[in-house]
Amino acid sequence: MPAAVFIVSYLLGSVVMGILYSRLRGDDIRERDLPGGSGTFRQYGKQAAVIVSVLDILKGAVATWLARWLAPEWTWLAVLGVVLGHCYPVFFRFKGGGGIAPFLGAMLPVAPVTILGTVGLALALIPVYKATLQKALKLNAIPFVTAVSLPVGWWLSMRFGGSWDFLAGSAAMLVRAVHLVLKPDGNGEVKA
Template sequence: MRYLFIFLAYLVGSIPFSLILGLIFVKKDVRKEGSGNVGSTNAARVLGYKIGLATLVLDVSKGFIPTYIASLYDPNLAILVGLFAILGHVFPIYLKFRGGKAVATTIGVFLAIFPKGILIALVVFLLIFMLTKYVALASMSMAISLPIIAYSLGSSLNMIYFSLFIAILIVYRHKSNIKNLLTKKEDKFI
């Protein structure tokens, strides 16, 4: 049962909502324009703000729902389920394992298992975004703040290690953005 739950979380995490919404409502493949990413930022740029917002809500939900359900049974199972929901978004089986950068799905997962921590991390996101207008920089700052927040709030070792792993994953997924930031080629989100 435990493994089935984890597998289902991966399948749910793999659902490419921006691609589905783009093809249905705008007749565009989000992977073929902008950054080519299936996340909500590229969806907003390529498909419009309404679809970008819908993608954001759905990507947060696909992290939150399975993780929250698992948290009702076992906190450690919830961390595993959350991990596989995030990995599904990053390496979706439906898109030949080429997915998004994990930010929205991570928000959903942490809303389910570490709400105080993610709310503080979202404040970090908003501050960095308001100061710079770079979503990528704000996203990485949010991710890096998570293990620091988890440690500061006295979270379990499992939560601290999980937060650290997700922070590393999100920063790694933004490697092209880091290069663009360093060469001043990164697009601001206005």
């Protein structure tokens, strides 16, 4: 059962909505940006970003709902699978997004206080980072804020639940963040 939970979640995660949206428009967002909500916003505007983000959040929630229904003890594998699938999608040559939206969606049914507290902190930090450190570090807000928010999220998960789920999803996002930092775009900046 654990392998089935992971594989189904991974395949679900591999359906990257930003890539599908861009292909419907006749191009591939990955040539210019990451296919998540923020990249979709930069390339196609607010309405497209909302659609892509909601659908990516929903696929994360579906993965953990299925796991909780079929094998609740393996929910953490569903979180890991859906986030890894989004970051490294089998359907799109393993070149996907950062994993934030599916991680958010996967955690909502499992540990809502944990994930909402983490996201709340991240949203509060973004404008502070942009106003103070972004020019000096030359790194977009998302990787920096993620690095600061995840330890707080881990603490929240220890208090309010979902610790293994949170650890699995944040580990997958950390791998992707490191990959993005080590392989920046042609301008030397990470697009996240």
